[in-house]
Amino acid sequence: MTSLDLTIRHADPGDAAALAALAARVFRETFGPHNRADDMDAYCSAAFSIEQQRRELSDHDRYTALAIVRGELAGYAQLHAEPPPPCVTGPHPLELKRLYVDRRWHGGGVAQALMAHVLEIAQRRGARTLYLSVWKHNRRAIAFYAKHGLQEVGTAPFWLGSDLQMDPIMMCALPETTSACSSDSAEFASH
Secondary structure, three states, X not given: OHHHOEEEEEOOHHHHHHHHHHHHHHHHHHHHHHOOXXXXXXXXXXXXXXXXXXXXXXXXXXXXXXXXXXXXXXXXEEEEOOOOOOOOOOOOXXXXXXXXXXXXXXXXXXXXXXXXXXXXXXXXXXXXXXXXXXXXXXXXXXXXXXXXXXXXXXXXXXEEOOEEEEEEXXXXXXXXXXXXXXXXXXXXXXX
């Protein structure tokens, strides 16, 4: 990681504009080619406006980490405490709401560093189960999360504008002392 000059820090409301721009761009690059433009526009204008980002960054039930490489925002990850979908059955669940990395930094370790960071933060916050929703056609992301011990446990609805999509839900058990998902039970085994 030192070759990247990578820093991960907690975001604050002053980061809202930069975060909104990165989030909307990465979301559009990743999902835009496979979805209708009007659905993408509706979702991005609601989810990634500067005001929405400012609200999220001020929300005590969220934790947002920024990955900065050579002074540039390269990616971010966000944890969110909210009631999980019914398929998430582990104790003390916490959602990995987003983990987005600018394309320029794919394969360079930014996503790995963000994942390690949010796993550590989740454990510090008392989470014992980490879960997330992932687009079923995003094979790269699914493989990345599986590599980190998350397994598919069901699906949940996701509205992209007017398009109702069913996204896989992945989860893993978090141990109390390490920053990797646990395979304490066969149900969550990943290795």
